[in-house]
Amino acid sequence: MTIRVGERIPHATLTRIRDGVDVVTSEELFDDRKVVLFAVPGAFTPTCSEQHLPGFIQHMAQFRERGVEVACMAVNDAFVMDAWARAQDVPDDLVMLADGNADLTRALGLELDGSGFGMGLRSQRFALYAEDGTVKILQVEAPGEFRVSSAEAMLQALDAR
Template identity: 65%
Template structure:
């Protein structure tokens, strides 16, 4: 079943590359915080690298001013995500999270079957806003689109 507004985010362990691979529990990421998490189908892919991540990097000050943390999620391994973060000049306070086996993505019901493109299971392109791990907004893109998960769109809808 797909995650809905009002749902608590599922419990999972995600990885981040910081002095080696480190595991972070979703409670550590979302507990007691305001967090925007956006998901991309793949690091180093065209739209993700040219538009999606750069938009959030450019708007980090606006999220910070609102007391909102930002995280990027992808079904990739932590090493790929770390290399992509470096390539994209991602600031240290924008968490770049690896859901290597897609367990968290599947638990949210936001997986994308990209086997036809040789990419296997991936995350749909989406953005969500959560407070203390409870989803307050969820913006899932239609296939092939990039509109409702952009930093600008999310900021506009945060009010």
């Protein structure tokens, strides 16, 4: 079942890429913080690499001004996420998360079966905003679309709160 606004981010363990890799829990990422988490179906894929991640990189200052941390997640391994972060010149304060076993993706109920495209289990494209571990905004893309989970859409949603 898909997580809903008003629910807490479920427990999961992820790999954070920051000066190497370390294991981090969802509680460590979300508790006592304001966080936008956006998820992509895959690192190095066209929309993810050409629009989704670059949009958040471009607008990081606007999230900082609002006191909001930003994290990018994909069902990829930590080595792929690290290479993608370097290739995209991701700033240090944009947290890159590898959900290699799709633990958080499945716990959120936002998995995608990409088997028809040779990708296996992936995350749907989405963005959420959480305060102190509770979802306040959830924007999930329709299949094949990229509108509601963009950096610009999330900034608009934050300003509308």
